[in-house]
Amino acid sequence: MNLGLDLQGGSYLLLELNRAALLNERLESVRKQGATHRRLDNGGNGVRGR
Known part of the structure; x- marks a missing residue:
């Protein structure tokens, strides 16, 4: 996490994400x-629907 100061004396938080x-x-x-959802749609029997 990067922290920094702006030129007016405040602070800001810079968030980065991957x-x-x-x-x-x-x-x-x-x-x-x-x-x-596929399992539930098939009654939980493990058979794949199409």
Whole structure:
């Protein structure tokens, strides 16, 4: 985390993020949710629907 001062004596906080890691985490979450919904749609029998 970077901290800095502006020229008027205040302070600001600079937030950085790793976009690739964030996107990968989000895609993995969506994938897991889809797998869960497929299982529930098939009555939990583990058979994949089409």
